[in-house]
Amino acid sequence: MARKLTTLIVLIMLQLSFSAPAKDWVYVVVEGDNIWNISKRFLNDINHFKEIQKLNNIPVAKQLQPGTLLRVPLEWIKNHAAKVNVKSISGESTKISAGQTSPVTTQTIFTLGDELRVAPNATITLVFADNTEVTLSNGVLITFDHLSQYGETGMVDTRVRLLDGKLEVRAEKQTGAGSRLDIQTASAVTSVRGTVFRVGVDKKNKNTPNVSVVEVLEGEVAVSAGDKSVAVKQGYGLKIEKGKELKQPAKLLPAPKIITFTKQVEKTNQAVIWQSVNSAQSYIVQIASDKLFSNIQWQKQQKLTSIILPSLTDGRYHLRISAISDDGVEGLTTPVSFMVNINPKAPELIPVDKMYMSTPKALTWTEVPDVHHFIIQIAKDKLFTQLVIDKQVNSQSFILNSPLALGVYYWRIASLQGKNLLDKGPFSVIESFDYSTKLAPPKLRISSRDNNIEVIWNPLPSNQHIELQTAPTSDFQKIDIPLLVSKTSYRFDLINDDPIYIRAKSVLTQHNISSEWSNYCKVAGKFEICK
CATH class of the missing domain: 2.60.40.10 (Immunoglobulins)
Incomplete structure (x- = not known):
């Protein structure tokens, strides 16, 4: 179907070391070159060698100095159809060729006249004959209007019509006067080689059916409409509306932080x-x-x-x-x-508040389907920079067989798909436990004479002391000031005949770890009772 296009021309200036017509290809002579082998390799008719010699003012055909620049008219160069390959594809895309439709795969090749439809939420990246890459995504529709290349010169002539959607182009550098890349919308945009830019059309928006956008990420694109021209530099964009005067490019919005x-x-x-x-x-x-x-x-x-x-x-x-x-x-x-790194999923840890050196208890976690191996880590800090245990286990539990220094520890578990550490999943939520030694409460005895009371207990190791409490009732709801004692007994005087209750616990001095409270003793007048 014929489609009306608003004319939009991009001007490309190729700077060379000598002046050459725009339609001439420039070849740099290398060691071993002569007019005949150059003609045989690149030209569509070897008999053009005489004209090449005359055009470039070469007195002796056999003698070509390496580095010499030869001008060759484009129409004399071999020309054949180019192909477009698929680099990658995600989702569904359709190729329409000669009225026949087929799904696009990484083996699909596009040629002149083919049409490509990219489904919504799909993406495809094409590679053209000059290694230019074009990424199309989310509902793009394009046709390939011209695909040709000039033999082994590296020059490729590519013209693609964008009917709907958006393209991101990563164009290769200019390789000669015959190189061309046109992305046509309701206008035509040609890239300067070595440029990364985007071209878009939104036909689904009825308010802007003839609007195109150009956004230049690297390099520069020159755009002309009618008798006006504007350069779109890196970091700038342009909105092009059919029938309206060409605006100046605006700076692209910054990348969101x-x-x-x-x-x-x-x-x-x-x-x-x-x-x-x-x-x-x-x-x-x-x-x-x-x-x-x-x-x-x-x-x-x-x-x-x-x-x-x-x-x-x-x-x-x-x-x-x-x-x-x-x-x-x-x-x-x-x-x-x-x-x-989500799989295999981490197990849930079964919390443990305390772990005792004298009676090791297992750290346990829940089952993970099809997982039989785990990594357990125990550390002194929440960031796990001070690891004390980093071990692979093949069960849902772990027992601390070797003693740790007393204190608070943090632990976590990761699942292994097999036994390979490279197949480790994420670590679980972190849990902590207090690692301590279990102290026995002291056994108290009471000795009283008149109003003098002595509380006695068995001798303690040098790293422990006694915390003593007295209270007027056996529930110790209202206690006197706690007493810290390091000797094997403590003496005090009764103020009156009211009963007094006494209890104590052993404390590991440096770590502030304590035993349970002992059974209490009751002192009432001349009577002492220890439970």
């Missing part, structure tokens, strides 16, 4: 939050498996400044966010890489 993001994703429903950008009406978030974003796995356009990451298989990914202006021009972006 990410506030909340983790580069090691170990759980589902992970949030990404970024700062809003002034003048942004929406944002595009993309996740790809490569730094160039030629293999986009997921993307979303929205007005909010936060998203929940989608479900991704374990591996390395790259994320980028760009803001879209009121004119529909997409801004700059700063990609960040991250790792997904």
Whole structure:
């Protein structure tokens, strides 16, 4: 179907060391070259060698100095059809060739006249004959209007018509006067080689059916409409409207600054939050498996400044966010890489408050389907920089057979898919326990004479002391000031005949670890009772 196109021409100036007509290819002579072998290799008719000799003022055909520049008219150079290959594909895309449709795979080849339809939420990256890459995603429709290359010269003539959607182009450097890359929309845009830019059309928006956008990320693109021309430099964008005067390019919106993001994703429903950008009406978030974003796995356009990451298989990914202006021009972006390591899932830990040196207790965790091997880590700090245990186990429990220094410890568990540490999943939520030695409470005896009371207990090791309490009742709800005693007895006087209750516990002095309270003793007048 014939389509009306608004004329848009991009001017390319190729600077050479001598003046050559725009339609001439320039060849640099190397050691061993002569007019005949150059003609045989590059020209469509070897008999052009006489004209080449005359055009370049070569007195002796056999003598060519290395480094000599030869001008060769483009129409004399071999020319044949070029092909377009598929580098990567995610989701469904369709090729239409001579009225026949077929699904696109990485083996698909596009030729002149073919049409490519990219389904919503799908992405495909094409590689042209000159190694230029074009990434199409989310509902793009293009046709290949011209695909040819000039033999072995490296010059390729490519013209693609973008009917709907958006392309990201990573164009190779200019290789000669015959090189050309046109992306036609309701206008035509030609890249300067070595440029990274985006071209977009939104036919689904009835308010802007004849509007195109150009966004230059690297290099420069020159755009002309009618008798006016404008250069779109790196970091600038241009909105082009059919029938309206060409505007000056505007600076692209800056890349949104990410506030909340983790580069090691170990759980589902992970949030990404970024700062809003002034003048942004929406944002595009993309996740790809490569730094160039030629293999986009997921993307979303929205007005909010936060998203929940989608479900991704374990591996390395790259994320980028760009803001879209009121004119529909997409801004700059700063990609960040991250790792997904969710599987195998971590078990849930069964909390333990205390662990005693004298009576080791097992640390245990829940079962994980199809997982039989685990990594247990125990550390002195929450960041696990001071590891005391880092061990692989093949059960759902672990017993501390070797004593630790007394204190608080933190522990966590990770699942292993097999026995290989490379197949380790994320670590569990961290739990802690207090590692101590279990002290026996002292056994108290009472000796009284008149109003003088002596509390006696068995001798303690040098690193322990006694904490003594007295109270008017056996429930010790209202205690006197606690007494700290390091000897084997303590004496005090009764103030009156009211009963008094006494109890004590052993305390490990340096670690502030204590035993349970002892049974109490009761003193009432001349009577003493110890339970």
